[in-house]
Amino acid sequence: GNEVTCVARGEHKEKMLAHGLRFHSGIKGEQVVPCYVYDGTEERPGEIGVATAETYRGKAELILVCVKGYSVDSVADCIVRASGERTVVLPILNVYGSGPRIARACPGSRVIDGCIYIVGYIQAPGEVTQSGQVCKLVFGARPGDGVSSEELETVRRTLADAGVKAILSEDIDxxxxxxxxxxxxxxxxxxxxxxxxxxxxxxxxxxxxxxxxxxxxxxxxxxxxxxxxxxxxxxxxxxxxxxxxxxxxxxxxxxxxxxxxxxxxxxxxxxxxxxxxxxxxxxxxxxxxxxxxx
Ligand SMILES: NC(=O)C1=CN([C@@H]2O[C@H](COP(=O)(O)OP(=O)(O)OC[C@H]3O[C@@H](n4cnc5c(N)ncnc54)[C@H](OP(=O)(O)O)[C@@H]3O)[C@@H](O)[C@H]2O)C=CC1
Ligand SMILES: CC(C)(CO)C(=O)C(=O)O
CATH class of the missing domain: 1.10.1040.10 (N-(1-d-carboxylethyl)-l-norvaline Dehydrogenase; domain 2)
Incomplete structure (x- = not known):
């Protein structure tokens, strides 16, 4: 029910646009979701928008940061551009301190913190595999992030509606x-x-x-x-x-x-x-x- 845009690049992006994003999921089974070039104006229900970090336009409500630690700096400008007054930025890297680090790199963005329990990988360009039944995302507020408890609850509900076991932590640090x-x-x-x-x-x-x-x-x-x-x-x-x-x-x-x-x-x-x-x-x-x- 929500509009989703993936920031991607290279062959992965090209294959997504050419053939759709193919999922092999232990939870959701086999699926191919059609993709289109997202330019910040048109939204297509049931399809995934695709943009690069450089071409992304528009404002997101929720930004999930799921690059590896060494790529964070390359998406910082995009996060700032995609952040509006009510946008919540949620990092889910396996690196402690990502929330504070991204907040420092993205002035003006409202960055909370989180981590995810899942086993997933890009199997081939345009193809993502998620193994097993575990998909648990733990997230929570950081001091001074400016995100209200109602907004955190909206994030939780949005993720839960998408089939993610989302847990709002009282101590995300x-x-x-x-x-x-x-x-x-x-x-x-x-x-x-x-x-x-x-x-x-x-x-x-x-x-x-x-x-x-x-x-x-x-x-x-x-x-x-x-x-x-x-x-x-x-x-x-x-x-x-x-x-x-x-x-x-x-x-x-x-x-x-x-x-x-x-x-x-x-x-x-x-x-x-x-x-x-x-x-x-x-x-x-x-x-x-x-x-x-x-
Ligand atoms: N994989 C897993 O099961 C789990 C991973 N994690 C953590 O999640 C984070 C992400 O891991 P994972 O998904 O495995 O990483 P991957 O490298 O598989 O995926 C990250 C993707 O982001 C893309 N990317 C990076 N920078 C940019 C950019 N500037 N513009 C567009 N695309 C970009 C990469 O493209 P490119 O390949 O071109 O660099 C790649 O496709 C890590 O911190 C990891 O430790 C946590 C729990 C489980
Ligand atoms: C082992 C696994 C999939 C567990 O979450 C992981 O996070 C990683 O490989 O970096």
Missing amino acids: RDTFAKWGFISAMAGTGAFFDAPMGAVQREGEERDVFIGLTKESTALGERLGIRFREDPVAANLRVIDALDPQTTSSLQKDLKKGRESEIQGQLFDMLDACRKQGIEAPTYERVVAKFRNS
Whole structure:
């Protein structure tokens, strides 16, 4: 029922416009949604508008920022242009601090914060796969973001109507930190040992490293004033133990293929923050040393 525009580029954009956006979804099944070039004037119900960050015109009501950490700066101008007085900007990256960072990069935009639990990827240009049944988005207000509780409720309802399990958090700083701590430990362990999560599910060095990373990020979080809802080691191991043993993180896959990756935001920033806060982080030191100068 809502108008949707995707900001895209390259072959992905071309294929979407030529053949529609093809979804292979564990939740919604197979679908092809027709796409058209969005120029800020015409809206076509039942179709997805497509624009580039440079050509996007018009004002959005809700902007979901779902690029990787290294691409944030390339979409900042677009976010500012697409923001009107009532627009809400919702980042869902796996990098803690994305809300504040995007707010700084996009003066005048109203930026909240969030994170998402989903397994998805671009399978081929114009084709997106979402695996399994999990699609949970946690979001919430940041201090001084200027977004009212009624507007947050509108965001929740909009996402829920689209089939997303949307949870309005009373402490999004805690929840984005917890997601960051998890993905950092998962990606760091997987990349360090070049192993899928099955290796972390068994007792042994891989599991010990995963636990070490989680304990160190927990110490950092506590130093920063995060009040975790439950012990992060127990919570993170529960998630790992429920994964398909073949699962690897996208950071691990990107590193293996020599592609640009989120290693700065997911690993290096964690160690740098530990050092800055005087938190001893021998496991992060060991894992990061393998990648920092390689
Ligand atoms: N994939 C997943 O299952 C999950 C991912 N996350 C997090 O979500 C974020 C996004 O991840 P993911 O979806 O995997 O990333 P992808 O790289 O698969 O998708 C991001 C897309 O944004 C495009 N993009 C980047 N910059 C621009 C730009 N300036 N103009 C137009 N398009 C642009 C990229 O194009 P191009 O390829 O040309 O760069 C790419 O198609 C990350 O922080 C990730 O850690 C969180 C939970 C689960
Ligand atoms: C592992 C997964 C899919 C979990 O949400 C993820 O976020 C990533 O690969 O970056």
